[in-house]
Amino acid sequence: MPDPFVAIGGDAAGLSAASKCKREDPDRDVIVFERGNWVSYAHCGTPYFVKGEVEHLTDLLSLSPDEAEERGIDLRRRHEVTAIDTGEQVVSVEGPDGRFDQPYGDLLIGTGAHAITGPIPGTDLEGVFSLHGLPDAAAIRAMLADPDSFTAADLGGDPYLDEERVARFGDMAPPETVAIVGGGYVGVEMAEAFDAHDVDVRVFQRDVDLIPAFGDAVADEVADALRENGVEVHLDTVVEALESEDGRVSGLTCRDGTTLDLDAVLVGIGIAPNVELVENTPIELGDSGAIRIDDYGRTSVENVYAAGDCAEMEHVVTGESDWVPLGLTANRAGRAIGATVAGDPTDVGGIAGTAMLKAFEMECGRSGIVDHERAREAGFDPISKTITAGSRSGYYPGAKETVVTLTADRETGRLIGGTIAGEDRAAVRIDTVATALEADLTVDEVERLDLGYAPPFSPVWDPVLVGAKVLAGEL
């Protein structure tokens, strides 16, 4: 009997791996250490919980602790791994009953990522928060509720709540004005969430574009969508300081002199991988600062794997190791590693950086390499074209303008990236681009794809085909 398979982190990567390993090799001991209260929850769903479209925190659980136990997984919540000894194959753990060492046969590091708050003075004030995980989501929705009628039970998920924090946020008067510092995923999705609570929302973005990963054509559509819904968007604007009154945040000053009176600030300027645990080990990090892994999720140290938001993955377009923390990647890589440690070596797959985003009614998608500077770094000679095409046959009611940008390598004609935005089935069309990228198709080949056509869903020339047709004409 080998030593157990141990996973650090009870979210997508850790529990996918644990479940798969236990299913393939039921006799193997599988232990998951999770330092928090929650396991296996949908990060991406938290803005919709804050918005109120998702009623209870527990709705966001993919797998409850009880279900994990039913699968035979030895799940230890509130257990923090504090050190890894890769020589002895042992991890040090601090749990509610003290500290102990746990030997492992195989180890998965699935420690995820954390929100960064950056160098803005005042981010430790009351009324300033990030959104990264269910505890944050619970606190923010508590704050948005009427303090006179709010009870923690409204949030669902009582057994897992940080009651003290929820009570503290629940006691606050709901904000009238919220500033969101950062216009990435969290910023855009939370603008919609706050707006649903009739809060006056201002987004401050340091970059000239919102969600820069989606390119400027999509960024413009998203900014328009926010503004049409009453959200004030400040681009190319650096927030320099937060001010307070009676200990609670009360104002904000930007480098350009803009000031704003406000009641709450959400800081959503990015995330960074949780890699403190590997700092004093021989486990190597990649250039991004996340853990470098091979095709099977193995780190540079034998029997140690990594997956999810703390790990790099091979990018299918560049062939290089890259850090693009997204939900499917964590789930898929975890599952593959679970199979591998159970004796069935399984490729974790590559990433194309495919992502989707909702901004009110606007649906967006992106995949591959969109940024020209990044493309040149990877050895490509990038060229992009942006087109606007209908989402349905023009005569069919409900057709919406859909903006597609495709990017190719001028020398080979290969498609290397694409983005899309539109209000009618736009986001899922990015999957055509993602599939083409993984298959190394040229723009000519994409132009000749036999995609579907039916007046209510797609025009004769799908917007992606129109994009390919126009870009091919430039090559």
Next chain:
Amino acid sequence: MPDPFVAIGGDAAGLSAASKCKREDPDRDVIVFERGNWVSYAHCGTPYFVKGEVEHLTDLLSLSPDEAEERGIDLRRRHEVTAIDTGEQVVSVEGPDGRFDQPYGDLLIGTGAHAITGPIPGTDLEGVFSLHGLPDAAAIRAMLADPDSFTAADLGGDPYLDEERVARFGDMAPPETVAIVGGGYVGVEMAEAFDAHDVDVRVFQRDVDLIPAFGDAVADEVADALRENGVEVHLDTVVEALESEDGRVSGLTCRDGTTLDLDAVLVGIGIAPNVELVENTPIELGDSGAIRIDDYGRTSVENVYAAGDCAEMEHVVTGESDWVPLGLTANRAGRAIGATVAGDPTDVGGIAGTAMLKAFEMECGRSGIVDHERAREAGFDPISKTITAGSRSGYYPGAKETVVTLTADRETGRLIGGTIAGEDRAAVRIDTVATALEADLTVDEVERLDLGYAPPFSPVWDPVLVGAKVLAGEL
């Protein structure tokens, strides 16, 4: 100056070719002969015109005769080509001003297809019709209108209407009960169209499934959608005869003894390519009975091309010549041929037989080889799995069950076909399958595709990925 480029047929293939040729080589004479009144219209939109969602016939025109003229195309409507002399490179034409010969340098046969009515006695009765083209659509909508208030102007497109036919149908009392003979595209779409006019609709399908090209899993979803909307569906039922009263159709008898009193019958049992013109020429037909062409749309005779519903195309999965008449194929092949005859040889592309269908709220898609018998004929050892997955994260409002069937070749693991049905963004997801088919991906590769994920649009594992995961488990 070479002889003109002549296109027979002024619909998708002919006018795409003419437009492209004229754009690339403005000095070339380009003549299009169209035997009917209408050119370049959206066949696939006709059910929605009958339904009333599309108001005017002219809304369905992609290119009006005036626009064609503006592009420098010599468009001759009501001109029927009656013979092709490939030796002399001349076509015989009958127009309003008599008969004449037209020499060609290059010739495109884009004659389209026609609806077949099959061997059912009584299909020539008043009140029995097909839907293939705008004149049929005009007649059917005229029939559905209240005779006391109907005027032909309601239909739009006065200059092109067959006034006598429209007047005759407009005088009929709107039907209370319509039988649709045939449960393919036309049958399913027209069931929805008639239902919108509060007509009692019965569909009679000879096969055990509706739309057999979409496979049985989709067929079941479509039958359910029709029935839930009050349409009576008779499967595995052969209509044997139509009865009449006072010259108008009044009843129907099936082989199993079922009888029905009715006021109108739509026959939609399929289409056949219009190839009469090539029967006495050396131009070769393929096994399907449609015209065989090569990668550049060339027939077996020099300087003669064919495209659209009258021509075969190379299937990307089988590599064989196949007849799958669909709109995008005609447009793309026409455009490629226009470029080729203008001096820029352009591949017409292959087909995957990708198609979409709407049945009330149900969205369906199919691509590739779905039928096992057809797969075996093409040399594959087919295996299929059907799964049901959510269209969004389960906790996000509006998630709908989506049914995916994927088919692979057991020996190579290659994906060879797929179908999908669901009420939330299901149809466009078939484009992932279409792209994978054209790239010859294996099911393992499809399982590892980095598709998009966002709670409002797609779950972590897109339904197509779930299908691939399950099918890969069987290989």
